[in-house]
Amino acid sequence: MMTRTKAAAKNVFIVNSPFQVLCAIEAREVFCKGALNILVVLLMDAEGTLGDTQLRALTADGWGDVLYVPYGSKKGLRRELAKPAIVAQILARHGRVHRVFVGNGRLTWLLAAGRLIGDTTLQLDDGAASIKILSSRAAEPPAAAPGTQFFSIFALPEHAPWAQRNTLSTLREERRSRPFTQGSHALLVGQKLSEDGQITLSEELFLWKTYMDQSKAPLFRYIPHRGDSTQKLTALQSMGVEIVNPPVPFELFLVRVTEIPAAIASFYSTTLFTSAMLLPGVATHAIQFAQRNTAPARAEEIRSVYARLRQNGTEVLDYPLPDHEGG
Numbered sequence: 001m002m003t004r005t006k007a008a009a010k011n012v013f014i015v016n017s018p019f020q021v022l023c024a025i026e027a028r029e030v031f032c033k034g035a036l037n038i039l040v041v042l043l044m045d046a047e048g049t050l051g052d053t054q055l056r057a058l059t060a061d062g063w064g065d066v067l068y069v070p071y072g073s074k075k076g077l078r079r080e081l082a083k084p085a086i087v088a089q090i091l092a093r094h095g096r097v098h099r100v101f102v103g104n105g106r107l108t109w110l111l112a113a114g115r116l117i118g119d120t121t122l123q124l125d126d127g128a129a130s131i132k133i134l135s136s137r138a139a140e141p142p143a144a145a146p147g148t149q150f151f152s153i154f155a156l157p158e159h160a161p162w163a164q165r166n167t168l169s170t171l172r173e174e175r176r177s178r179p180f181t182q183g184s185h186a187l188l189v190g191q192k193l194s195e196d197g198q199i200t201l202s203e204e205l206f207l208w209k210t211y212m213d214q215s216k217a218p219l220f221r222y223i224p225h226r227g228d229s230t231q232k233l234t235a236l237q238s239m240g241v242e243i244v245n246p247p248v249p250f251e252l253f254l255v256r257v258t259e260i261p262a263a264i265a266s267f268y269s270t271t272l273f274t275s276a277m278l279l280p281g282v283a284t285h286a287i288q289f290a291q292r293n294t295a296p297a298r299a300e301e302i303r304s305v306y307a308r309l310r311q312n313g314t315e316v317l318d319y320p321l322p323d324h325e326g327g
Contacts, residue, residue: 009036010097012090012117014110015124016042016071018054018226018249019270020103022171023124027101027151028062029170031122036064038094040086044072050245051226057248067093087113101151105133123150125166127270128305130154134163135304153273154308168251168277175255175278183259186217188241189250189266189275192227198294203321205235207287210319211265212239221261223250223271254278268305272314284314289321 011032013024021039028037039059045051059066067090074082100114105123114121123133130152137150138159150163188208194201212220221242224233233243246253251274264275265285272284286309291299310316 010038010094011035011099011101012038012040012094012097013101013103013124014040014042014113015103016044017103017126018051018058019251020124020126021055021058022249022251023151023153023166024101024103025058025062026166026168026170027122027124030151030164030166031101032099035098037062038065038067038090038097039063040067040069040090042069042071042086045226046073049226050224053247054226054249058252065094083109083113087116090117105130105150120147122148123152125152125154125270128154128268128273128308129301131304131308132301134159137162153277168274171251171255171278178256178258180258180260182262184217184262185219185221185259186212186215186263186265187261188220188222189264189269189271190223190225190228190232191267191269192225192229193267194232195227195229198291199289199321201229201232201235203289204232205239206322207267207289207319208236208241209239211285211287211317212241214317215263215265217262223253250274251278268302268309272309273312276312276314284309286314286316288316288318292321 013028015021015024024039041055041059043052069086069089071079071082097118099120099122100118101122101124102110102114103124104126105111106126106129111121131154134150134152134154148161148164151166152163153166153168155163155165193199194204219242220240221244222236223244223246237243250271254275255278260279261282263283263285264272265287266272267287272286275282275284286306288306291302294302306316
């Protein structure tokens with residue numbers, strides 16, 4: 001009985017991105033407010049980079065303990081050996097806990113680690129990939145006693161009881177408490193498309209220029225993805241776009257900004273979903289393009305994100321890519 005009481009008083013959150021930390025904060029407030037909540041951060045970005053800065057900005061308050069674990073720099077065998085070492089480090093420091101919240105459920109070793117560390121494991125969002133994960137789970141036979149296994153902004157009513165919707169209630173409450181003025185600018189939210197080889201840099205810039213030419217906004221501000229190249233940002237500046245580098249994740253920037261944009265645009269970014277939740281009166285635009293260099297399974301996953309964006313009220317703009325490089 002004493003062991004169970006101790007375990008029930010502790011929860012572990014394992015995350016590896018700024019957005020996952022935001023989801024962890026929301027889950028902490030919904031499921032285990034007032035308990036001893038432990039944040040384990042798998043560091044993916046080099047110290048001082050945009051991703052690292054944004055992540056660390058979220059870890060200062062509300063956590064009973066924060067454990068930083070270098071992970072992104074490890075490759076091959078070193079990374080494989082790091083996995084059991086991370087589990088052992090958590091157990092040595094805190095013992096078994098009640099709940100384990102996993103930021104990235106696609107990392108199956110984290111789900112296995114959750115079962116070793118805690119009594120219950122819940123998956124959080126790592127972006128729009130949760131749409132596919134939830135869809136696959138919904139197609140499975142129902143478990144005998146499933147409980148809540150997912151806490152996601154993409155959860156639908158028919159996913160209950162095994163998935164509960166993350167309504168971003170903490171962020172929405174902060175947005176309501178802050179004064180703002182209405183701006184006329186469009187906010188462009190970056191994705192690392194050319195960096196990942198989905199399209200070329202000139203094609204990505206062409207798509208942004210097409211959107212800007214068709215938009216009625218007098219000013220464009222660009223929020224970089226932490227994986228954006230310097231070359232891309234320089235090119236956008238030469239197109240007259242103002243680059244804004246917030247030291248916090250986009251969602252936190254959005255709730256704290258004093259001038260609300262007239263529109264928010266991206267490609268198939270999760271930020272279009274969160275923008276609609278945090279600023280429901282602002283138009284959101286999703287730029288869609290042909291998936292020329294994308295594996296079929298991944299292309300289908302991206303199409304499902306655009307389909308959900310349409311259902312969510314985002315205007316999807318289907319732009320053709322140029323016929324040749326630089327076209």
